[in-house]
Amino acid sequence: MECCSDLSDGARKNLSGARRYSATMEIGSLPLAPDAYILDIGWRSGDAHGLDYTPAFVEVDVIPGVRTFAHTIGRCACM
Secondary structure (H helix, E strand, C coil), X not given: CCCCHHHCCCCCCCCCCCCCCCCCCCCCCCCCCCEEXXXXXXXXXXXXXXXXXXXXXXXXXXXXCCCCCHHHHHCCCCC
């Protein structure tokens, strides 16, 4: 699965020059089954110019909650 924050307004920002940049990303809803997920993070500029890529940047553990379907919990490797 991929989440491209730069495509939310239809344009990818063009980052020019050697400066320090930062980004904040908020995902309102991401209905994932309980499990462990590994996230990669990458940065691009312009149409396809790759700036940086970090595989396995962070691991996120999604745990079952009160609204998790029982058949989903049964397949969960996190318990």
